Amino acid sequence: MTTPQPEMPAPALPRTFIRDLAALSGQPVRLRGQILSRRDLGGLQFVTLRDGSGAVQCVGDGLGLDLPLPESSVEILGTVAPHPKRAGEVEVRMQAMHLLAAAAEPTPVELPKLSRVHPDTLLNHRAVTVRGLEARAVLRVQAELLAGFRAALGDMGFTEISTPKIVEAGAEGGANLFTVDYFGEPAYLAQSPQLYKQMMVGAFERVFEVAPVFRGEQHNTSRHLTEYLSLDAELGFIDSEEDVMDVETEVLRVMLARVAERCGPELALLGATLPEVPARIPRIPLLEARALVEREFGHPVGGKDLDPEGERLLGEYVRRELGSDFVFVTQFPQAARPFYTHPAGEVDGVPVTRGFDLLLRGLEITSGGQRIHDPQMLAQSIEAYGLNPDSLRGYSEVFRYGMPPHGGFAIGAERLTALLLGIGNVRMARAFPRDRTRLQP
Amino acid sequence: MTTPQPEMPAPALPRTFIRDLAALSGQPVRLRGQILSRRDLGGLQFVTLRDGSGAVQCVGDGLGLDLPLPESSVEILGTVAPHPKRAGEVEVRMQAMHLLAAAAEPTPVELPKLSRVHPDTLLNHRAVTVRGLEARAVLRVQAELLAGFRAALGDMGFTEISTPKIVEAGAEGGANLFTVDYFGEPAYLAQSPQLYKQMMVGAFERVFEVAPVFRGEQHNTSRHLTEYLSLDAELGFIDSEEDVMDVETEVLRVMLARVAERCGPELALLGATLPEVPARIPRIPLLEARALVEREFGHPVGGKDLDPEGERLLGEYVRRELGSDFVFVTQFPQAARPFYTHPAGEVDGVPVTRGFDLLLRGLEITSGGQRIHDPQMLAQSIEAYGLNPDSLRGYSEVFRYGMPPHGGFAIGAERLTALLLGIGNVRMARAFPRDRTRLQP
Incomplete structure (x- = not known):
């Protein structure tokens, strides 16, 4: 028998990440990566090399390299040196470059200049433009x-769960559901793990799930995706x-602290400043919030x-007034909430609930x-909501068996990412976004 | 305005987890949980209380409690004491019990006796039977x-990604694809993130994803689910x-070490012994493995x-012979691998690839x-595979731009869980399994 030969020579020096x-x-050092950009000044040659961990300038002096096209994968041998112009940064003085995989042609858009390109073009070539430093910084955050x-x-003692995405009925009625052909029978894509995470409270008391959800949104706006990542949590034995809200506040605090700690270069590249999560996020009942907006700004709120x-x-x-970028709007009226929301009596004659929204910088997250x-x-x-009890029988069953008082929340990962980073179009906070008209790449 | 009243009295003593x-x-202590079982001997009353963290026996002596039905949610006030029969364990001597949510009727099967119940019955009432200690132990592992x-x-420097589950074409041809009605046009549910994780190697070099995949499996066996959780990894700049295989070995080592460290009670309850992950899992080319099985066991392998x-x-x-529960079977023939597998020349006249499988205790994981x-x-x-280049255009595009040598692997979460825990039916390693005929609960 013959053994296949490895394609690359066995290296003497272990690889270093940028x-x-x-x-x-x-x-x-020995680096491996893709060429983000190149500049040939004759004697001096410059290459910006990108690997999974970062990007660095590499300089060749009198090497006369045949610089390959941008995005070619290469191995570079060189020596680390202080960057001549940027204090505290380094560059790599090249001794040799080996081509691992050549780009066959120039990229459809120049990756270092993504910000000048129309979003549609970026998305049409997303599989390549996602390599740009800004694009990938968003996804790393x-x-x-x-x-x-x-x-x-x-x-906090929560257990991760994985609940079905192919379901017999939607969580909140029939609107915006995608239909699946399930061996000849109609089924649906889950709009939310809502009912399943509630059922799992009976097993684990505290559960969370990070998974895609699907919404057949007819409107093609900068805030809507037909498929997005939902961060769901649910906990039992609440008062x-x-x-x-206490749990969600702590969760947000840890999430943002982690980004601050690990994504310094990405935040700097994107020019983003993270909001602070106060120890207690202000909580304002909806009817008070409406009155307040009218009183303070003369803005009459309809609906x-x-x-x-x-x-x-x-x-x-x-x-x-309160020094917070976040605010919980509480006690939503029943008419604006789904059937599973716990009622909370009446306020000024309006039936209200124990449902809340969280706003960040004035936008719901x-x-x-x-x-x-x-x-x-x-x-x-x-x-009362006019739903079909039969389609909810699996869900309703668990409540016959002593379900504890419980509640939870859901965060749209892309929307939160976009808001934190000041990105206007939520599509750019997803690797391969899906909308009303986009199924590729 | 009135403020809704909380439903439970404010507690003097903070809640303790079991x-x-x-x-x-x-x-x-003050406990909250659901009653797994109860026994009333007149003067002495026993309750097994389950919360999200465990289960404990609670004893009342002369309290004359009106014990609620199993699964009722209760709060128990009591004092921790050594268990009279089981050394090293504790029980709780009850002083009082408050009912938080009463079960309306007995559960369809007794949760402490799940092992005696037919799997179909368990799955029909999964939303309730998943509360059983064995059922939830599997999912906690x-x-x-x-x-x-x-x-x-x-x-190891991998970045988490989230790739689309609604796709224009399948990763490996058209078989077993579920069709989605995407605003009147046909689309499909992703069988695997394969092509997308490869594309994302261009951005992050090393990527992983934990997400559901969908396979329209016609056969209803104990090893197949139509929706399961795929653990995917892909890395660039490999030799x-x-x-x-090195990366996968390290990943498995960390996974099993974590279970061993954190799931002692669950493993004991399920009677499971974890396999050891050797520093180097044996790697045997497929043709050698076939010859070996024939030579050692006289088993002629077809196909x-x-x-x-x-x-x-x-x-x-x-x-x-090698003291390992794991074995990599390498150099799979091209005929048994998908189109994106890297060829590796010929062995004994058979075109082979750089594709491998990993077996655990003789089963592919x-x-x-x-x-x-x-x-x-x-x-x-x-x-050569007879696929439509148009349906793969988004995928093929990235290879024109210097994709580095790369590879990866995928682990089926439910199958691995079932194998590790000695569970014969993979359905029991998923909260709400989907198969050829099951869409509920």
Whole structure:
């Protein structure tokens, strides 16, 4: 038998990742990465090399390298040296470059100049443009947000769950559901793990899930995706929705602290400043928030909750008067909440609930609340909302068996990422976004 | 305005979780949980209380409690005391019990006696039976496996990604795809993040994803789910598939070490013994494995790879001769691998690849390998496999721009969990399994 030959020569020097170069000034290194950009001044040759950990300038003096096209994968042997112009940074003085995989042609857009390109073009070539430093910085921040979400909840005794995405019925009625052909029968893609995470409270008491959800949004706006990552938590044995807000506050604190600690270069590259999470995020009942916005800004709010302008003004007020970028809007009216939301009596003649929203800088990033746990109250609510009890039978069953008072919340990962980083279009906070018209790449 | 009243009285004593009781002998505690079982002997009353962290026996002496039905949610005030019969364990001497949420009726099966119940019955009432201690122990072990997977890869510089589950075409051809109605156009549920994780190697070099995948499996066996959790990793700048096997070995080591460290009670309850992950898992080329099984056991292997009996015998051999529960089977023939697998020349006239499987105790838990990164080789492979280049255009595009040599692997979370814990039916390693006929609960 013959053994296949490895494609690359066995290296004498172990590979160094770019993020570790700063501590290696004067040392020889072997780098591997892709060429982000190149400049040939004759005697002097410059290459910006990108690997999974960062990017660094590499300089060749009199090497006469045949510089390959940008995005080619190469190995560079060289010596780390202080950067001649940027204090505290390093560059790599090249001794040799080996081509590992040549780019066959120039990229459709120049990756160092993504900010000048139309979003549609960026998204049409997303599989390549996602390599740009800004594009990947957004997703790296998101990865740390997810890790922080899990770490915070794990420390509080929550168990990770995985619930079905193919379901027999939607969580909140039939609107915006995608239909799946399930061996000839119709099924649906889950809009939310809501009902399943509640059921799992009976098993683990405290649960979380990080998973995609699916919404057939007809409108193609900068805030909507048809598929996004939902960060869900649910906990039992609460005294009220106040406990849920306490948990969410701690979760956000850990998430943002983790990003601050691990994503310094990404935040600097994106020019983003993280908000501070106060020890106690202000909590304002919705009806008070409406009155406040009208009183302070002369903005009359229509409808049942807050309109986008009302949310923006409330955010402005809370920032100015209470020094917080975050605010919980509590006691949402029943008419603006789904059937599983726990009622909380009446305020000024309006039936309200234990449901809340969380706003960041005047934009909603999460919904949550205490849920109904009493089986009779639940049956009445399903009827009052005009839902089909049969399609909710698996869900309703658990409430016959002593479900504790419970509640939870959900955060849209892409929306939170975009808001934190000041990105106007939520599509850019997802690797391969899906919207009304986009299924590729 | 009125403020809604909280439903439970404000407690003087903070709540204690059951897992923390062992260190509190002699102390007063306040517990919250659900009643797993109850026994009333007149003067003496016994309750097994379950919370998210564990279960404990609570005893009332002369309290004359009106014991609620099993699964009722209660609060118990009492004092921690050594268990009278089990050395090193504690029980709680009750002073009072408050009902938080009464079960309306007895559960359809008794949760302490799940092992005597038919699997179909268990699954029909999964939302309730998942509360049983054995059922949830399986899922808790799985949660730690996921956490270990992420921790190991995070430490090796991998970035978490989230790739689309609604796709325009399948990763490996059209078989077993679920169709989605995407605003009137057909789309599909992703069978695997394979192509997307490869694309993301261009951005982050090392990536992983933990997410559901969907397979329209026609056969309803104990090993197949139509929706399962796939643990995917992919890394660039490898020298060969050997690097991928090194990474997977380290990942498994961390995963199992984490379960061993954190799931002692769950493993004991399930009677499971974890396998050891050797520093180097044996690697045997497929053709050698086939010859070996025939030579050692007289088992002639048909087809192109190993049949299930061949896998079992190979596992037996490796356990006996090499002292390992794991074995990598390498150099799979091209005919048994998908189009993106990197070829590795011929062995005895058979075109082979850099693709491998990992067997645990004679059963496959993972597939992996080095992938094609050369655009011409990829185009030829797509043609040779008879696939439609148009449906793969987003994928093929990235290879024109210097993709480094790369490879990866995928582990089925439920199958690994079931194998580690000695569970015969993979459905029991998922909270709410989906199969050919099951969409509820």
